Amino acid sequence: xxxxxxxxxxxxxxxxxxxxxxxxxxxxxxxxxxxxxxxxxxxxxxxxxxxxxxxxxxxxxxxxxxxxxxxxxxxxxxxxxxxxxxxxxxxxxxxxxxxxxxxxxxxxxxxxxxxxxxxxxxxxxxxxxxxxxxxxxxxxxxxxxxxxxxxxxxxxxxxxxxxxxxxxxxxxxxxxxxxxxxxxxxxxxxxxxxxxxxxxxxxxxxxxxxxxxxxxxxxxxxxxxxxxxxxxxxxxxxxxxxxxxxxxxxxxxxxxxxxxxxxxxxxxxxxxxxxxxxxxx
Amino acid sequence: xxxxxxxxxxxxxxxxxxxxxxxxxxxxxxxxxxxxxxxxxxxxxxxxxxxxxxxxxxxxxxxxxxxxxxxxxxxxxxxxxxxxxxxxxxxxxxxxxxxxxxxxxxxxxxxxxxxxxxxxxxxxxxxxxxxxxxxxxxxxxxxxxxxxxxxxxxxxxxxxxxxxxxxxxxxxxxxxxxxxxxxxxxxxxxxxxxxxxxxxxxxxxxxxxxxxxxxxxxxxxxxxxxxxxxxxxxxxxxxxxxxxxxxxxxxxxxxxxxxxxxxxxxxxxxxxxxxxxxxxx
Numbered sequence: 001x002x003x004x005x006x007x008x009x010x011x012x013x014x015x016x017x018x019x020x021x022x023x024x025x026x027x028x029x030x031x032x033x034x035x036x037x038x039x040x041x042x043x044x045x046x047x048x049x050x051x052x053x054x055x056x057x058x059x060x061x062x063x064x065x066x067x068x069x070x071x072x073x074x075x076x077x078x079x080x081x082x083x084x085x086x087x088x089x090x091x092x093x094x095x096x097x098x099x100x101x102x103x104x105x106x107x108x109x110x111x112x113x114x115x116x117x118x119x120x121x122x123x124x125x126x127x128x129x130x131x132x133x134x135x136x137x138x139x140x141x142x143x144x145x146x147x148x149x150x151x152x153x154x155x156x157x158x159x160x161x162x163x164x165x166x167x168x169x170x171x172x173x174x175x176x177x178x179x180x181x182x183x184x185x186x187x188x189x190x191x192x193x194x195x196x197x198x199x200x201x202x203x204x205x206x207x208x209x210x211x212x213x214x215x216x217x218x219x220x221x222x223x224x225x226x227x228x229x230x231x232x233x234x235x236x237x238x239x240x241x242x243x244x245x246x247x248x249x250x251x252x253x254x255x256x257x258x259x260x261x262x263x264x265x266x267x268x269x270x271x272x273x274x275x276x277x278x279x280x281x
Numbered sequence: 282x283x284x285x286x287x288x289x290x291x292x293x294x295x296x297x298x299x300x301x302x303x304x305x306x307x308x309x310x311x312x313x314x315x316x317x318x319x320x321x322x323x324x325x326x327x328x329x330x331x332x333x334x335x336x337x338x339x340x341x342x343x344x345x346x347x348x349x350x351x352x353x354x355x356x357x358x359x360x361x362x363x364x365x366x367x368x369x370x371x372x373x374x375x376x377x378x379x380x381x382x383x384x385x386x387x388x389x390x391x392x393x394x395x396x397x398x399x400x401x402x403x404x405x406x407x408x409x410x411x412x413x414x415x416x417x418x419x420x421x422x423x424x425x426x427x428x429x430x431x432x433x434x435x436x437x438x439x440x441x442x443x444x445x446x447x448x449x450x451x452x453x454x455x456x457x458x459x460x461x462x463x464x465x466x467x468x469x470x471x472x473x474x475x476x477x478x479x480x481x482x483x484x485x486x487x488x489x490x491x492x493x494x495x496x497x498x499x500x501x502x503x504x505x506x507x508x509x510x511x512x513x514x515x516x517x518x519x520x521x522x523x524x525x526x527x528x529x530x531x532x533x534x535x536x537x538x539x540x541x542x543x544x545x546x547x548x549x550x551x552x553x554x555x556x557x558x559x560x561x562x
Contacts, residue, residue, distance in 0.1 A: 002355050008327050015296070015323040029310055029319065038310065039481050042296040043562040046289050049330075074283050075562045200320050281324040281356045 001278055006095040007053040010088045012281070013271035014045035014081055017264060020203030022246050024211065024235065025219075025253030025260045029200070033254065040077025047071035048085055055092040061109060062117030062161055065089045066124040073128040082130050083174040083218075083265035086121075087185060090178070091272055100189070100276035103181050110178055113161035115154065121161050123148045133171050133221045142167070173217035173262035177269070184210060188270030193279050199271075207267045208246065212236035216260035223258060231258060282559055287376040288334040291369045293562070294552035295326035295362055298545060301484030303527050305492065305516065306500075306534030306541045310481070314535065321358025328352035329366055336373040342390060343398030343442055346370045350405040360409045364455040364499075364546035367402075368466060371459070372553055381470070381557035384462050391459055394442035396435065402442050404429045414452050414502045423448070454498035454543035458550070465491060469551030474560050480552075488548045489527065493517035497541035504539060512539060 004012065018041035021028035027038055051068025055061065068085045094101035094109040125147040135143035141153035142164070154164075168175035177185055188206050195202040212235040215228035231253065238246050253259070275281070285293065299322035302309035308319055332349025336342065349366045375382035375390040406428040416424035422434035423445070435445075449456035458466055469487050476483040493516040496509035512534065519527050534540070556562070 003352070004328065004355060008330070012324055012327045015327065016320060019319060019323060037479060037481075038300060039297060039479065039562050042300060043293055046293045046296065047285065049289070071284070074285060198318060198320065200318075281320050 001098060002275070002280075004275070005053075006056045006092045006276065007049055009275040010052045010092050010272050011045050011049045013088065013268050013275060014048065014084060015042065016199055016203055016271050016281070017084065017268035018042070018045075018080075020200045020207060020267070022243070022250035023204055023207045023264065023267075024246065024250040025231070025258050026207075026264050028204075028250070031250065031254055033259070036077045036080070040075045041080045043075035044072040044077070044080035047074040048081060051085070052088060052092055055089045056095065058093070060117055060120070061090055061093055061113055062120030064093065065117075066120040066127075069124040070127045079128045079130050081265075081268070082124070082128060083262060084268035086174050087177055087182070087265055087269035088272055091182070091185070091269060095276060098276075100273045103186060106182050110162045110165075115158055115160060117161035118154050118159055118164050119151045121164060122146070122150045122154055131218065131222060136167055139167070171217060171221070173214070174265050176217075177266065182269070184214070184266050185269040185273060188266060189273035189277065192270055192274035193277055199279065199281050203267060203271060204246075206270060207263055208235055208239060210266055211260050211263045212239055216263045218261040219258055227258065231260065282379065283556070283561075285556070286334075287337045287373045287557065288330055290556040291333045291373050291553050292326050292330045294369065294549050294556060295329065295365060296323065297480055297484055297552050297562070298365065298549035299323070299326075299361075301481045301488060301548070303524070303531035304485055304488045304545065304548075305527065305531040306512070306539050307488075307545050309485075309531070312531065312535055314540070317358045317361070321356045322361045324356035325353040325358070325361035328355040329362060332366070333369060333373055336370045337376065339374070341398055341401070342371055342374050342394055343401030345374065346398075347401040347405040347408075351408045354409040360411050362546075362549070363405070363409060363411050364543060365549035367455050368458055368463070368546055368550035369553055372463070372466070372550060376557060379557075381554045384467060387463055391443045391446075396439055396441060398442035399435050399440055399445050400432045402445060403427070403431045403435055412499065412502060417448055420448070452498060452502070454495070455546050457498075458547065463550070465495070465547050466550040466554060469547060470554035470558065473551055473555035474558055480560065480562050484548060484552060485527075487551060488544055489516055489520060491547055492541050492544045493520055497544045499542040500539055508539065512541065 019029045021030045048068040048071050050071055051064050054067055055064035072081050090109045091101050094105035125144050132144055165175040165178035169179040191206050192202050211232055215232045219231055220228035300310045302311045329349040329352050331352055332345050335348055336345035353362050371390045372382050375386035406425050413425055446456040446459035450460040472487050473483050492513055496513045501509035
C-alpha cells in the first residue's frame with residue numbers, strides 16, 4: 001500500500017489525468033492547446049496541493065477549494081483544474097484513514113456545506129476565468145461569474161454550497177456529481193481498478209468511456225447540445241477501436257477547439273478514488 | 282512573482298524535467314523506457330515533496346534527503362529521481378525568502394553537513410536500487426550499495442556528507458556539483474532564464490547543452506567512458522540541428538539503453554534555481 005497522504009494522492013490524480021493519452025480534445029501527454037499547455041497543468045497541480053491538504057486537515061470545503069484554486073492559478077495558462085478541484089476537495093475531505101472515501105462520507109460532507117462554503121466558492125472565481133453557462137433565470141444575482149461581488153447576495157439568500165451545486169446540476173456535469181453522490185466518479189474508479197496495464201492507458205480508456213456515456217457539459221456550454229451529443233456519439237463508436245482511430249478523433253477535436261473538460265474533471269476524481277483504493281502506479 | 286514555496290518549486294522542477302522533450306536517452310513527455318515510465322516520475326515527484334518541505338523547514342540535509350527518497354520510491358518504477366533530489370535538497374535548504382539560493386548559501390549548507398547527514402545518505406540507499414560505480418579502492422567499507430549496513434563504518438571514520446561527496450566527485454556528476462559549488466546547476470539556470478519560448482522547450486535545450494558540455498557519469502558507469510564521450514560528442518553536433526535530428530538521437534539512445542541520468546539530475550536542479558529566479562511557467 002502506498003504511503004501517500006490523501007492530498008498527495010489528489011495531486012497525483014491531477015497529474016495522471018493530464019498525462020493520460022489520447023484524451024480526445026484535451027491537453028494530454030502528447031497534445032497542447034494554443035495557450036494552455038501541459039506545463040500549466042503540472043504547475044496547477046503543484047499549486048493546488050496546499051488547498052487539498054487543508055481539506056484533508058478538516059478545514060471547511062469552500063475555504064479549502066478557494067485556496068486550491070488560488071494555488072492552481074499560479075501559472076500562465078489560466079483555468080487548468082477548477083472543475084477537478086471542485087470534485088477532489090470534498091472527496092479528500094471525506095477521506096478517513098488510508099482507504100478511499102465512502103459514498104456515505106462524501107454525502108455527509110456535501111450535506112454539511114454552509115453559506116460560508118458557498119461564499120468561498122464564489123470568491124474562487126476571482127482567481128481565474130472559468131467558462132460557465134448562463135445563471136438560472138430566477139437567480140441572476142447568483143451568477144458565478146460575479147465572483148466575490150455575488151457574496152452578499154449568496155449570504156442574503158442563505159444558500160449552502162450544496163444548494164448552489166443543486167441549481168447548476170442540470171447543466172453542469174461537475175455540479176451533477178455533487179447532486180448524485182459522485183455516481184460517475186465512483187463507477188469510473190471501479191473501471192480504473194478493474195483494468196490492467198499502465199495507469200495512463202487506463203486513464204485514457206476511462207476518459208473515453210465517460211465521454212461516450214454522457215455529453216460533456218463544457219462542450220455543451222461552449223458549442224451547444226448538438227455538438228456535445230455528436231462528440232459523445234463518435235466516442236461511443238471508438239470504445240473498441242484501434243488506438244490510431246482514437247488518436248485521429250483526439251486530433252480532430254483539438255483542431256475544432258472542442259475540449260471535453262468536464263469529462264476530464266470526473267476522470268481526475270475517479271483517479272483519486274482509485275489511488276486510495278490501492279491501484280498502483 | 283509566483284507564490285510557490287521552495288518545496289513546491291522543487292517538486293515542479295522534477296515534473297518539468299521529466300516533461301521536457303526531446304531529452305535524449307531518458308524518459309520524457311514522449312518516451313518511456315521498458316520498466317520506467319512517465320507516471321513513475323510523476324508519482325516520484327509527488328512522493329518526494331515531504332522530504333523537500335523538511336529541507337525547507339531547516340531539518341538536517343541528510344534526514345530530509347532520506348525522507349525525500351523514501352517518498353520518491355513509493356511507485357513501481359524504482360529509482361526515478363535519487364540524483365536530482367541529492368541536488369535539490371541542499372538547494373532548498375539554502376533558499377531563504379522568495380528568491381533563488383545564493384551560491385554562498387549553498388556552500389555553507391554543504392560545509393555544515395555532518396556525519397549524521399552522511400549516515401542518513403547511506404540509509405537512503407535502502408529505499409531504492411541506485412546504479413553507482415565501484416567505491417574507492419582505499420575505502421571499500423564506504424560502498425554506498427551497502428546502504429545502512431555501512432553506517433557504523435561511516436560513523437567510525439567520522440566522515441561528513443560533503444566529504445562523502447568529495448570522494449565520489451571524480452566519477453559522479455552529482456557529487457561533482459557538491460564539490461564545485463553547483464557550477465553547472467547555476468550556469469544552466471542562467472541559460473534557462475535567458476531563453477524564451479515555453480519552459481519545456483528550454484528544458485530540452487538545457488539538457489542537450491549539458492550533455493554536449495560533459496560526458497554523463499551515469500552513462501560512463503554503465504557503458505564506459507568511451508560511450509559516454511561519444512554520446513556527448515554527438516550531442517555537441519546537434520546543438521543547432523533541426524529538432525527531428527535531436528528526436529532521432531533520442532530514439533537511438535533509448536533503443537541502446539543509454540540514459541544520461543546525471544544530466545537530467547543537473548537539469549532538474551537548474552530548473553529549481555530558474556523557478557526561484559522567477560522564470561514563469
